[in-house]
Amino acid sequence: MSKNLQRLLFGKFCSLFAASLFTFVAGLTVLRETSSGLQFALVLLAGTLPRILLSPVAGVLSDRWNRKKIIVTTEASSAFILAVFAGYATFFPVQTMHYMIVSALLTALSTFLSVTLMSSLTRLLDDAELQRGNSLISSISSLSSIVAPMLAGFLLAFAPIHLFTLLPFSLFSLAALWNMRLTFRAIPSAGEESSPSFWTDFQSGYRYLFKQRVLTTLILMALVLNFFFIALEVIYPIILLDRLTFTAFQFGTIEAALGTGLLLSSLMLALPRFTIKRPLVTLFQSIALVGMLFLSPVLPLLDVIPSNWTFGYFFVFSFIVGFILLRANIPIQLLVQRQTDPAYLGRVIGVMESLAMGIIPLGMLLFGFLSDHVSLTLILGISSFGLLVTVSIGFFHLRHDIKMERLPENQLKTEKTSTSAS
The missing domain is CATH 1.20.1250.20 (MFS general substrate transporter like domains)
Structure with a gap:
């Protein structure tokens, strides 16, 4: 290190x-x-x-x-x-x-x-x-x-x-x-130098971002996915505390399981053995898995899970979701950091963070209101469907980039050379 x-x-x-x-x-x-x-x-x-x-x-x-x-x-x-x-x-x-x-x-x-x-x-x-x-x-x-x-x-x-x-x-x-x-090293950039006007810099950052097909797709996906993720964040405590009457200690323990899953996943990804070689493939696989797990919290409400198993069931569910979510976050960070011109990296990350956080208040208000009037199973079902549809559209839009990731490194260089020549 x-x-x-x-x-x-x-x-x-x-x-x-x-x-x-x-x-x-x-x-x-x-x-x-x-x-x-x-x-x-x-x-x-x-x-x-x-x-x-x-x-x-x-x-x-x-x-x-x-x-x-x-x-x-x-x-x-x-x-x-x-x-x-x-x-x-x-x-x-x-x-x-x-x-x-x-x-x-x-x-x-x-x-x-x-x-x-x-x-x-x-x-x-x-x-x-x-x-x-x-x-x-x-x-x-x-x-x-x-x-x-x-x-x-x-x-x-x-x-x-x-x-x-x-x-x-x-x-x-x-x-x-x-x-x-901290020691910063200078990285030469092929892009333009910083504009004298703050507003010009602000606009140039957006123009640069929306010219990058992969980055634009990832940002739009993050906007939609975060909206549907809020459904689980709102509905989950309602199921545990209101419908299943878990104690505050049990709820806190289940919440800690989510953090434990995130922690273990991040520690594993810090090891050279678990280096992510195909960020896009890892990203889409992880989000698709979370989408398929979205309906899991309602199973105990339908008496599919025995009542004496519910605490352990939700503990394992939270741990798995935390573990998988980080395997979606790290590839996004790597793709943004590696594919963005360093001269624009701050603006790209700033826009992504603003969009990701900006949808949260709307999602909380909407799903909080719906939870009082609509079946929780229906809300999570629609959110699960929305996640999977978003992943499918993103996968289709970036299918060429995903195909390039699957190629061996020497074949990838040949492919890029032939593309440049043509």
């Missing part, structure tokens, strides 16, 4: 863990002190909207500005915001609005950090280490989602919010100092 990857992973761990700690505590504290689902939802919304709105902007700026300075500045700014919040909370009562403001600011900074960092991987790592880097970053993200809530819940029982905030503050500060040691 290169020194650059070690530095990258440690800095990413510190920032992700810090963000996960504060996000969990903000929502938990508001819900506990107000008992208001609306105020809890507002805190969550404050932590979502900035990412949707700012991802394209972050993409443009990451292509125009010094990426190392953006990374270090966002980490240091996050630490500063938490220091101000801790100081305020020491002397004054903290209201829901304060949590919303801090969550929105941290999410805005996190958006610039995430887009810049992911678009910088090709300048930080060799191509042979790219999959390993993406996989280990996913491992850290999965680990944070499992451990941070447990640690935050434990510490909050003994420390007031102003003292608790010192932990994420310290982690963000450490990440800023550590990321100063």
Whole structure:
């Protein structure tokens, strides 16, 4: 493992863990002190909207500005915001609005950090280490989602919010100092140099993106697929907590199984033995498998699964879905990073992140409304059908690229040479 990857992973761990700690505590504290689902939802919304709105902007700026300075500045700014919040909370009562403001600011900074960092991987790592880097970053993200809530819940029982905030503050500060040691290498680009106008750069990024057939297809697929994935995210808790009356502990354990599946899959993909040689094939296979599994949660409602097996059944289901989902995410990241001109990489990733997140509020509102009026089996059935149709259309549209992936390397070079000659 290169020194650059070690530095990258440690800095990413510190920032992700810090963000996960504060996000969990903000929502938990508001819900506990107000008992208001609306105020809890507002805190969550404050932590979502900035990412949707700012991802394209972050993409443009990451292509125009010094990426190392953006990374270090966002980490240091996050630490500063938490220091101000801790100081305020020491002397004054903290209201829901304060949590919303801090969550929105941290999410805005996190958006610039995430887009810049992911678009910088090709300048930080060799191509042979790219999959390993993406996989280990996913491992850290999965680990944070499992451990941070447990640690935050434990510490909050003994420390007031102003003292608790010192932990994420310290982690963000450490990440800023550590990321100063990252070494970026210059990558020559065949594309145009950065335009003097921000708006011109913004437009040129979109023009570049929609000229790339594979990338455009992947982005449109991600938009539709994320919409249908929201159905499972909304319906799953309803089935477990409302229809099957699982306890909070059982539900939390099943949710942890999803994170465990993501973690194990990411660790496996970080090994050279599990290098993805055909990203498009792996992507379509993984999404098709998830689509076929979509109806599995309703089987216990139809008495197909014995009641004393339901907990183990859902535990295994969550683990498998988490394991497969990461095998869909990593190929997308590899394809985008390898097929995009480095001069446009920030803008492409920014647009993808904005579209992927932008469909979430609409999906949650729609499927949340439908869950009160329509059969859950019908909702998941339609979503499963939609996933499989989307995969089929994408597969047909990229069938030539998939065929090229299946060719041996020497035959692939011959094919490309003959295509160029013609």
